Amino acid sequence: MPYQPDLGRTGFLLFNVLQAPAQLQALPDLAEADQPLMEHVLGEASKFVAEVVAPLSRVGDEHGCRFEAGRVSTPPGFRAAYQAFVQAGWPSLACAEEDGGQGLPWLLEGVLYEWLSAANHGWTMAPGLLHGAYECLRHHASDALKTAYLEKLATGQWLATMCLTEPQAGSDLGLARTWAVPCRAEGESENKNPRTDAGADLTGRHRISGTKIFISGGEHDLTDNIVHLVLARLPGAAPGPKGLSLFLVPKVLPGGRRNAVACERIEEKMGLHGSPTCVMRFDAADGWLIGTAGAGLNAMFVMMNAARLHVALQGIGLLDAAWQKADAYARERRQMRAPGPRPDSRGAADSADLLIEHPAMRRLLDVQRVWIDGGRLLAYRTAVLLDVARHHPDAGERAQAQRWCSLVTPVLKAAWTHQAFHGASECLQVFGGHGYIREWGIEQIVRDARVSMLYEGTNEIQAIDLLVRKVLPDGGQALGALLLGLRPLLDTGRELDAEVLRRLAELRYLTTTLAAASVADPTLPYAVADDYLRAVALVLLAWAWTRISQTEGADTPCWQVPARTLHQRVLPELDLRLRLIRLQMPPAAPLA
Numbered sequence: 330m331p332y333q334p335d336l337g338r339t340g341f342l343l344f345n346v347l348q349a350p351a352q353l354q355a356l357p358d359l360a361e362a363d364q365p366l367m368e369h370v371l372g373e374a375s376k377f378v379a380e381v382v383a384p385l386s387r388v389g390d391e392h393g394c395r396f397e398a399g400r401v402s403t404p405p406g407f408r409a410a411y412q413a414f415v416q417a418g419w420p421s422l423a424c425a426e427e428d429g430g431q432g433l434p435w436l437l438e439g440v441l442y443e444w445l446s447a448a449n450h451g452w453t454m455a456p457g458l459l460h461g462a463y464e465c466l467r468h469h470a471s472d473a474l475k476t477a478y479l480e481k482l483a484t485g486q487w488l489a490t491m492c493l494t495e496p497q498a499g500s501d502l503g504l505a506r507t508w509a510v511p512c513r514a515e516g517e518s519e520n521k522n523p524r525t526d527a528g529a530d531l532t533g534r535h536r537i538s539g540t541k542i543f544i545s546g547g548e549h550d551l552t553d554n555i556v557h558l559v560l561a562r563l564p565g566a567a568p569g570p571k572g573l574s575l576f577l578v579p580k581v582l583p584g585g586r587r588n589a590v591a592c593e594r595i596e597e598k599m600g601l602h603g604s605p606t607c608v609m610r611f612d613a614a615d616g617w618l619i620g621t622a623g624a625g626l627n628a629m630f631v632m633m634n635a636a637r638l639h640v641a642l643q644g645i646g647l648l649d650a651a652w653q654k655a656d657a658y659a660r661e662r663r664q665m666r667a668p669g670p671r672p673d674s675r676g677a678a679d680s681a682d683l684l685i686e687h688p689a690m691r692r693l694l695d696v697q698r699v700w701i702d703g704g705r706l707l708a709y710r711t712a713v714l715l716d717v718a719r720h721h722p723d724a725g726e727r728a729q730a731q732r733w734c735s736l737v738t739p740v741l742k743a744a745w746t747h748q749a750f751h752g753a754s755e756c757l758q759v760f761g762g763h764g765y766i767r768e769w770g771i772e773q774i775v776r777d778a779r780v781s782m783l784y785e786g787t788n789e790i791q792a793i794d795l796l797v798r799k800v801l802p803d804g805g806q807a808l809g810a811l812l813l814g815l816r817p818l819l820d821t822g823r824e825l826d827a828e829v830l831r832r833l834a835e836l837r838y839l840t841t842t843l844a845a846a847s848v849a850d851p852t853l854p855y856a857v858a859d860d861y862l863r864a865v866a867l868v869l870l871a872w873a874w875t876r877i878s879q880t881e882g883a884d885t886p887c888w889q890v891p892a893r894t895l896h897q898r899v900l901p902e903l904d905l906r907l908r909l910i911r912l913q914m915p916p917a918a919p920l921a
């Protein structure tokens with residue numbers, strides 16, 4: 330059963346709960362993003378995802394990518410699907426109109442990529458970095474580079490990569506050794522390469538050398554050109570991350586000559602077989618500086634932040650895909666008698682009940698729904714605020730929106746990719762032994778989902794980013810303000826709201842005590858960062874469900890059952906996480 334986007338649930342979250350069109354239309358650049366327009370775009374997107382991309386998921390997994398003499402071929406059907414994607418204008422959805430884009434909200438792109446990842450994670454890896462690369466160039470590249478590359482990326486005519494990782498430099502990019510030499514330092518013209526027949530008018534040419542590993546889409550047959558964004562070190566650069574600069578290194582140079590970039594091999598992986606993960610060699614390849622020397626990570630940051638929200642949405646989408654399969658199976662397969670009174674739907678002659686009627690199986694599925702729809706609400710809210718941070722005319726509003734994105738994005742990335750893998754494994758449990766064999770496709774989701782906990786900054790690095798870099802430096806004030814900002818819509822008369830209010834206060838108190846204890850013991854935050862991130866995720870998740878439950882129309886089982894499950898089976902984990910953190914604190918620290 331291929332993945333099918335659920336327009337009803339998504340629409341309820343976007344339009345009824347979040348009231349996204351009203352928020353977006355308040356931004357002058359997005360004034361046309363009303364509900365009918367958004368519904369139209371999402372309707373077309375869901376058709377494309379279900380009809381074109383989802384049916385290729387199995388072939389992507391089984392056939393995989395092939396490497397032969399430096400060339401990479403993607404699975405059958407992938408290239409045609411990508412061409413259809415470009416022709417339909419999907420890559421340019423949220424790009425600026427002056428760059429050949431459609432100027433629509435980033436929110437729509439977020440939903441599109443959630444669905445694409447759910448339908449076919451491997452295929453989606455190819456266009457997944459496009460928008461980030463586009464934003465990176467738009468903000469940091471010279472006008473000449475923009476003229477040559479921006480529109481090609483906005484429209485998806487050329488694909489992009491993010492070349493960060495090296496064998497000795499994974500989480501610690503400061504260890505990267507790939508180097509760049511300005512051509513004028515070698516006495517060459519920095520303008521045009523003498524080896525290029527008809528060079529573009531690009532100044533500031535460099536020679537890039539080194540090896541990058543694990544590069545998604547480093548080589549493939551989907552587009553004629555590939556735009557590599559490469560972190561490298563200039564001569565005399567400071568050691569560590571501050572010595573890294575960012576370069577644009579195209580596979581095919583402006584004059585049509587092939588650049589000195591080669592794919593050495595592709596990795597054999599646990600999953601994600603539809604995406605070529607490449608070892609890339611740069612042999613004095615022509616490259617151009619993006620932004621200023623030594624500010625490579627800063628320029629890359631634009632790309633990485635959007636990519637992290639994409640990965641969070643990947644997690645949510647993959648969990649939904651697993652849930653859809655397991656729910657459908659549980660409504661077909663009969664095993665043993667379920668306890669309790671017999672509803673009319675159970676024929677007296679049936680010797681066994683549907684799996685969905687067994688409380689243990691229902692519980693597995695309901696817990697995942699809590700994470701999927703609560704996560705969607707939080708991710709969609711973050712996407713709206715990303716649009717606000719980009720388009721609001723008032724600098725104060727932009728900064729406030731950016732604060733939410735900065736604090737919540739690592740939480741979404743780590744907690745929801747964790748849940749994608751573990752929750753998909755729970756969904757596999759619903760199939761019993763049938764889940765372990767290929768036929769039903771659920772084992773593929775478990776394998777594919779695992780990588781989302783590793784790339785775009787491992788989940789441990791996200792947790793450190795949240796606690797050590799973002800929460801503790803101001804003593805927890807920014808996070809405290811964010812949590813306080815969640816209170817106004819809560820109503821103490823409602824059971825869930827009252828509990829969330831209590832939990833918000835508990836988390837704020839814990840953050841303050843943790844900040845104080847970390848001054849005395851600087852290793853403490855590193856020891857508790859994962860538990861802390863999970864605690865923040867649980868509180869945000871609970872808050873998201875208060876918003877859903879309060880919305881008119883949420884009085885149906887489809888929303889009420891997960892809201893109850895949150896209260897009974899998910900939120901109690903918060904006590905465990907808080908206790909784990911307190912147990913790491915010195916005995917003198919006050920226990921709440």
Ligand SMILES: Cc1cc2nc3c(=O)[nH]c(=O)nc-3n(C[C@H](O)[C@H](O)[C@H](O)COP(=O)(O)OP(=O)(O)OC[C@H]3O[C@@H](n4cnc5c(N)ncnc54)[C@H](O)[C@@H]3O)c2cc1C
Nearest residue numbers: 491492493494499500543544545606783784785786787789
């Ligand atoms: C399928 C796939 C696709 C990828 N695509 C790309 C791509 O397109 N471009 C690209 O540049 N890279 C890509 N990567 C690389 C990916 O981003 C790295 O694998 C990741 O950053 C981790 O680096 P590492 O594998 O070297 O692990 P390491 O950094 O060696 O980490 C090993 C373990 O130690 C933990 N650890 C490390 N440092 C700390 C710390 N300070 N505190 C706590 N724990 C720590 C990590 O969390 C991890 O669990 C891809 C990887 C895969 C598997």
